[in-house]
Amino acid sequence: MKDHDYLAKPLPQKQVFKRLMGYAKAHWKLLTIAMLLLIAGTSGQLIGPILVQIFIDDYLTVQNLDVTPLAILGGLYLFLHIGSAGVNYIQLYLFQKIALAIIQQVRVDVFTQVEKLGLSFFDRFPTGGLISRITNDTEQIKELYVTVLATFIQNIVFLIGIFIAMFYLNAQLALFCLFILPIILLVMQLYRKYSSVYYANMSERLSQLNARVNETIQGMSIVQMFRQEKRMNEEFKDINQQHNKAWFKSMQLDGLLLRPAIDLISIIALVIVLSYFGIASFTGPVEIGVIYAFVNYLDRFFEPVNQMMQRLSMFQQAMISAGRVFRLMDHDEPAPKQSEQQAQEITRGDIEFRNVSFSYDGVEPILSNVSFKVNQGETLAIVGHTGSGKSSIINALMRFYPHKEGNIMIDGHPLASYSDAELRKKLGLVLQDPFLFVGDIASNIRLYDEQLTDEDVRHAAEFVRASTFIGKLDNGYKEPVLERGSTLSSGERQLISFARTVVRDPRILILDEATASIDTETEQDIQLALTRMAAGRTTIAIAHRLSTIKHANHIIVLHKGKIAEEGTHESLLRKQGLYEKMYRLQKGKESLAETSM
Incomplete structure (x- = not known):
């Protein structure tokens, strides 16, 4: 296999993700603080609908308008939202600080590895492709840490809290909502399966574009002297067209399996929940506050799911880019080294x-x-x-x-x-x-x-x-x-x-x-x-x-x-x-x- 083909071959995503998470170990103290703040901020957001449910069922419906408890209830609601916003700002800042420190280390590691490679490697691998790995691919990894993982962690914690609140309101209906998760996971898995192919193709075409641009600029005097502008332009257009085709296919996949699919599942879930409460109303009273809180949680349930689905495309790009970077970091083609234990010193120069x-x-x-x-x-x-x-x-x-x-x-x-x-x-x-x-x-x-x-x-x-x-x-x-x-x-x-x-x-x-x-x-x-x-x-x-x-x-x-x-x-x-x-x-x-x- 050619070196270029070997380095373009994607690594297994589980292996890539494990290595990416390995970079986070050095920041475990700061991560722990950020996670605790995340849980605190998410808890504040989740308690809000329960406070509204208490207000509706315990005070508004029975017309119990005692000023003191209502003021306490309103003050607590306002405090939780303001406090949650402040805590979420701090935890997001900490997560992004950690992410930037990690990606800085990744870039240093890959550049250090490139410097260790022997000249035989540089004879065969295009310069533009190397530049693309060190710059474009690491930039995609940065988005994974800065945008994707922070969003996933926050939303997963949020989803767990939503289910806890749902079970508090209605255990039977909450248990039914759990069956929605396998359907959502299936959609995610299908998206990951097909998008990985498209994003790998996109990344490789981008490397080829960078290589062609670098070659043309370095040899511009020859290009102009021998009137090769048209040929170079046509070759650039061809690679660019292939990159656009791969990008367009990923856009089609995004349009089908990201928000539209989740929106359809959310509509079906909402219809079932409302039908459940409608049927239950024939046999006994239904608390309006419970209906409000449950529908509110259901709506909040699909909001983080949609956010994660939208970030899934960025996740796939980052994983493909990380795989390419790790391929380069793992490439073992060093320059010849000293083989004997005791180093000699050149004195004469014979x-x-x-x-x-x-x-x-x-x-x-x-x-x-x-x-x-x-x-x-x-x-x-x-x-x-x-x-x-x-x-x-x-x-x-x-x-x-x-x-x-x-x-x-x-x-x-x-x-x-x-x-x-x-x-x-x-x-x-x-x-x-x-x-x-x-x-x-x-x-x-x-x-x-x-x-x-x-x-x-x-x-x-x-x-x-x-x-x-x-x-x-x-x-x-x-x-x-x-x-x-x-x-x-x-x-x-x-x-x-x-x-x-x-x-x-x-x-x-x-x-x-x-x-x-x-x-x-x-x-x-x-x-x-x-x-x-x-x-x-x-x-x-x-x-x-x-x-x-x-x-x-x-x-x-x-x-x-x-x-x-x-x-x-x-x-x-x-x-x-x-x-x-x-x-x-x-x-x-x-x-x-x-x-x-």
């Missing part, structure tokens, strides 16, 4: 690959029996055509993905013997496409590391010659950076990425075509900085421009996941093999470009 084979999907090999060694202070360059496996070496060395065969050694110890913290601290990685965060220049270099001072940031920027363009900005190091650094040139973004790496003083420097998107003038500055950076450090450089790696201590040429050639720049040229052909081809293109200028 690297060795011993017959390493690597595959992203476990089926198609990307690297096959790759072996090489590079020591402290040396520079290893890796070249090859697109798809030859250059970046895969970096992914395996950084432990972004697990390698199945062979050994990767650092300072003579297996890669698995190092903690993530040690690897991230001692290995500095610069990618071809640098990623900048929203903030300013300084925060993108420091990355919120409180141990790095402003002086450290400035020194790193000066070291890689980034201070030249930073000094020309209006706000210098405080210049705002928009999403992905869109207001900066590719060369400026790369210089900031270099400074970000330099400021942490790594023992091992890894460059994945780091100069590919930099102009020639900037590249000269970078090469000078790299020469200074490489001194005393182990450097691995994936290069597209072969002219930038002439002075590397060792060069390996990859072809279809295997090392085809290796040596120095001069020795590889003398071999007149694959490297020499690549170099001659690039040299010809550069000469042609210079001639055309």
Whole structure:
């Protein structure tokens, strides 16, 4: 099963509900107070009709209009309603406070889990779908706690109180009304059965919509350049239409099984109750106050039922969304971790690959029996055509993905013997496409590391010659950076990425075509900085421009996941093999470009 299909499969609702309730355990004290207030407020509302019944049967009917007891009765009625309103406000506030605290924890938990997942997961799962789970689905769960559960708890307590009052007034008729409950539960069960299918479909279509929007916005330049607006619009319309169809089916179900069905049951129950009192009047007197109170309770009985039925649609949406969130939280695809008990420390930075084979999907090999060694202070360059496996070496060395065969050694110890913290601290990685965060220049270099001072940031920027363009900005190091650094040139973004790496003083420097998107003038500055950076450090450089790696201590040429050639720049040229052909081809293109200028 595809990962996307697996994560879209709903969890059993009983399991989902149990886990949702598990989040409430941490708030049991506040919940207890809210429940007691709820019972108190509901009791105040339920006693009101009994007080009216006493007034009608004991005072109004027999014309006993004594002012003192009537004033006490009226005052008690007014006190109960005002007190009930105040108590219900407090309990509703407490329930919503608990609900917001719970949903905040759910969001933190799911986001924390996503951060723990390995890069292999993000390669396959659409970004928009993840965003939908963390935002839209958790918002639906919030409605469950804030609106649905509070309403259900309040109304269930209210219904229990109504039946107690009904049995107090007329046990025989109240017993008959109990038979209405199975019919109502049957309607609820039918609604839950069919609506779960529709709401699961709706949630999945919404995730697809978010994924399509995210993809289109991220690639808007390509969409417009290749005039793909119409196609993207048609695909968006198609997914949106499927979402609307699922929504329309749920609306049809709501219109049939929610209020109309309950209203019909309430009308039938009212007719039966009135018929009962009508028949009873032929054999003896019937107290008008009892009729009023019973009909009032019957009407109040169906009011919370209707409220719960109307909230049932929100309940179903929340349960489906919660199932999707829990699927994501349960997904176990972590990045490779340290496997040995005792963590090693990187001191020199010597690297060795011993017959390493690597595959992203476990089926198609990307690297096959790759072996090489590079020591402290040396520079290893890796070249090859697109798809030859250059970046895969970096992914395996950084432990972004697990390698199945062979050994990767650092300072003579297996890669698995190092903690993530040690690897991230001692290995500095610069990618071809640098990623900048929203903030300013300084925060993108420091990355919120409180141990790095402003002086450290400035020194790193000066070291890689980034201070030249930073000094020309209006706000210098405080210049705002928009999403992905869109207001900066590719060369400026790369210089900031270099400074970000330099400021942490790594023992091992890894460059994945780091100069590919930099102009020639900037590249000269970078090469000078790299020469200074490489001194005393182990450097691995994936290069597209072969002219930038002439002075590397060792060069390996990859072809279809295997090392085809290796040596120095001069020795590889003398071999007149694959490297020499690549170099001659690039040299010809550069000469042609210079001639055309």
